[in-house]
Amino acid sequence: MSTVIEQPVEARLVAAAPRMQSFPATLRYDRRDPFAVSMTFPGPATLDGVDVSWTFARDLLAAGLHGCEGNGDVRVRPYGYDRTVLEFHASEGTAVVHVRSGEIRSFLKATGDLVPLGLEHLQLDLDHELAELMRRP
Numbered sequence: 001m002s003t004v005i006e007q008p009v010e011a012r013l014v015a016a017a018p019r020m021q022s023f024p025a026t027l028r029y030d031r032r033d034p035f036a037v038s039m040t041f042p043g044p045a046t047l048d049g050v051d052v053s054w055t056f057a058r059d060l061l062a063a064g065l066h067g068c069e070g071n072g073d074v075r076v077r078p079y080g081y082d083r084t085v086l087e088f089h090a091s092e093g094t095a096v097v098h099v100r101s102g103e104i105r106s107f108l109k110a111t112g113d114l115v116p117l118g119l120e121h122l123q124l125d126l127d128h129e130l131a132e133l134m135r136r137p
Helices: 058-063 101-114 126-135
Strands: 004-014 021-030 036-041 052-057 074-079 083-090 093-100
Touching (some): 004 101, 036 058, 052 058, 093 101
Antiparallel strands (some): 021 036, 074 083
16 A cells, blocks of 8 residues: 555646636655645746645644645635645745645545544654664764
8 A cells, every 4th residue: 555645736826917827736645654644736837936845743634624724834714615725934024825625535534544534653763763763872
């Protein structure tokens, strides 16, 4: 069984222009880091023209489907019935992105099938991780 789930999504960047620009993005989950998800944006959608990936809590993404969540660099909230807003805050500015809520639900279902929400801790081998930390100079 694969330990990684990747799902392409259509993201719309909210900008000052009247029409939002649409671009592909990728949601990613790796059971080796069971509490986190990442969202990667292609170079043409970023200020520097290089791929950018944001990593944040899977439960933040899930909770953001139902209400305003997050108070740090990543914030998630519903927007109407079928859209979810993700805000990415950096020193360069804030990117506000709309994604279809159905695409996020589909992704979260797949991650939940791999590692159920609330059982992420069972994926961690804390003894091994601690041994690795103690070995490092």
